[in-house]
């Protein structure tokens with residue numbers, strides 16, 4: 001029996017966490033034609049929740065408070081339920097959807113695709129931004145984007161931690177830069193959601209990932225697949241440190257999530273010995289955790305022929321490839337902790353002020369699902 005109303009965390013405007021208001025009687029959505037209604041069990045947190053809330057997506061004017069407008073108009077309207085990387089169980093189907101889907105556990109491909117193209121996604125928008133997301137008890141989504149993943153060895157919260165906002169972005173960073181087997185890849189922001197995905201994906205495609213992170217996270221990053229971990233707390237002599245771990249070879253491509261002042265030094269790691277390269281230096285950038293502005297000398301970029309790729313989300317093809325890798329057990333979850341939906345404010349604050357042992361993802365679980373899907377992953381402090 002599907003109720004008329006549900007609990008949901010509503011974003012009521014741009015601003016601080018006080019803009020998140022917990023509703024106990026928000027209408028349960030009904031599945032439209034081609035959709036499934038999902039009872040949510042876990043939704044992973046992403047940086048974009050905070051950035052969209054705070055209006056940190058300017059594309060032209062400095063200091064502008066705004067969010068994604070890739071398709072030409074603002075799709076973030078209030079109130080909005082955030083939460084992109086949703087896991088749950090199908091409880092009803094819309095017209096034209098096979099009823100056999102009822103009961104299936106799945107992971108949402110979080111994109112609001114503008115068209116049916118499988119190879120390109122030019123106007124990225126997503127559930128939790130341009131449409132309601134998973135910080136609620138129910139969500140209605142397209143049947144063909146709610147991918148059935150049975151894998152009984154993966155808990156729902158663990159599956160949510162492998163959500164597309166991180167993993168599809170990571171894969172698209174690699175495919176944009178045409179990363180291939182045997183290449184040496186520098187991954188910045190390595191311990192985060194996208195970084196931990198990148199390390200694993202490099203290994204799947206046969207590339208060798210070098211992680212830029214902090215020393216206390218080194219053991220876990222090495223265990224995850226990093227070839228070596230470089231400490232970002234001291235960037236002096238960075239290129240020499242890279243040389244030491246690569247055996248003197250330049251980095252083939254940088255997967256940058258840090259941006260800011262550091263990006264120029266990341267470029268140095270690719271161009272210090274052009275004669276020993278066998279391809280162009282390539283920089284994929286999908287995040288700016290260290291700062292939104294970098295001073296880059298354009299003569300360096302064109303004389304050294306550095307190819308730069310801006311990456312946002314990815315394609316349907318890439319989402320399906322990732323689902324195949326999850327099903328076959330080639331990717332593993334990196335889950336830091338779960339929080340109750342009603343405590344999302346605490347999760348947001350924890351995420352911003354995280355301490356040193358933080359790796360991977362935080363997952364939000366509806367209070368009604370907590371004992372079954374959240375309690376085992378509650379924060380240990």
Ligand SMILES: NC(=O)c1ccc[n+]([C@@H]2O[C@H](COP(=O)([O-])OP(=O)(O)OC[C@H]3O[C@@H](n4cnc5c(N)ncnc54)[C@H](OP(=O)(O)O)[C@@H]3O)[C@@H](O)[C@H]2O)c1
Pocket residue numbers: 046047048051165166169188189190191192193194195212213214217232257258286287288289290291311312313360
């Ligand atoms: N373009 C897209 O579609 C897309 C999709 C997802 C995310 N993003 C963006 O990509 C970035 C990473 O996302 P995420 O989800 O992986 O974030 P995350 O889980 O918060 O991880 C970010 C990591 O960046 C590193 N970092 C933080 N502050 C830093 C600083 N001042 N200098 C250098 N490194 C710093 C930290 O890793 P270490 O301690 O290991 O250095 C941190 O764990 C964010 O900017 C996010 O908004 C973009």
